[in-house]
Amino acid sequence: MLKLHNIRKTFNPGTVNEKIALDGVNLELKAGDFATIVGSNGAGKSTLFNAITGAFIADEGSIILGGEDITFKPEFQRSRVIGHLFQDPLKGTAPNMTIEENLALAYLRAGRAQRATFSRISRKDKEFFRERLALLDMGLEDRMKQPVGLLSGGQRQALTLLMATLVTPRLLLLDEHTAALDPATAEKVLALTSRIVAEQKITCLMVTHNMHQALELGNRTLMMDGGRIVFDVEGEERSRMTVDDLLEKFRQNAGQQLDNDRILLSKTEK
Structure with missing residues (x-):
């Protein structure tokens, strides 16, 4: 359903503020995949979503969605087939x-x-x-x-979710869409999300800071660091993993400890 090949994006190139945001991202999602994404601030998660939605055109690489090359398609055309929810509930309505x-x-x-x-x-x-x-x-x-x-x-975030899936999209992108809500409301919106995605068999990418959600929701977990996907797990291996296992895999593949406080605090959340 989705194929990203060597996606690269550098902001402010050639200046003191140069920032490599995406560093050769390769990813393939099958139809119906529901993948969660975790990573520290600046890891490239939201930037990856913006590359897919067409908020900017990547410096290099290609984006194929449903067999169609959308690499250079404008954002308004992509919005017809891509649903996108933001962390701020006020953005979607x-x-x-x-x-x-x-x-x-x-x-x-x-x-x-x-x-x-x-x-x-x-x-x-x-x-x-x-x-x-x-x-x-x-x-x-x-x-x-x-x-x-x-x-x-x-209520606005639930409405935004409904708006994004009213006509079943080819791809649904959820960028920490429950992070700004109180725990009870966040749980309700997350349950709605899981139900709608399952019922409509939507291919979905969801950014989360909660390590338990990263392993329990969907069928696949991705970890990002420095604009790269450093770990990708699914199937039986994922079903056996604990939060500590996931953190260790990040350390091994990224070469450093995950140091995001929100993510580390989520170890004790359930």
């Missing part, structure tokens, strides 16, 4: 528009038919929105005419 209007924008943007963005929402579409909102179990199906700005952070 338009606060002054209603819940229904936000869903309509997402639905039409991702429409596969030609000129879908110039279509109108039908009564049948609105019923579909209501049915999907009811699955969130937050009562939002009865508030479709209310501005999104009145919702809590958790």
Whole structure:
């Protein structure tokens, strides 16, 4: 489903602020793979997502999605087939528009038919929105005419997740999408995520700072450091691993200890 070949990106090249953000990243995801990604700040996780979504064009390398070369496609075209959630719950929605209007924008943007963005929402579409909102179990199906700005952070993030998957994307990117939420709300949004990804068989990459989530969610775990993927595990080997095993693999492959406080503190979280 996704193939990254030798993706490289350097910011501010040739200056004192030069930063190699992606250093020859190679990755292949099969259809339906759900891979978690862990790594310290600056490891290249969010930059990798931005390269995939087209926020910038990589200096080198190629990106193939669903058999299509999207290396030089603009971001707005990629957004029709790639869902992207951010850590900030406020980023994924338009606060002054209603819940229904936000869903309509997402639905039409991702429409596969030609000129879908110039279509109108039908009564049948609105019923579909209501049915999907009811699955969130937050009562939002009865508030479709209310501005999104009145919702809590958790409700907005759940709505953003629904918007990103209203039309099943080829790829879903989750960039620590529960990190800014309180623990109870984060757990609920994470459960919704797991359910939607499983039901729709979505190919997914999820950045997390929680080491338990990294091993328990999905079917594959990646670790990044210095703009590279330093460890990639799945299958039986992954099922036998503990958090300490994962940290040791990072030390062996990256040549240093993982020193991110949030990640290390998550060893005691469950």
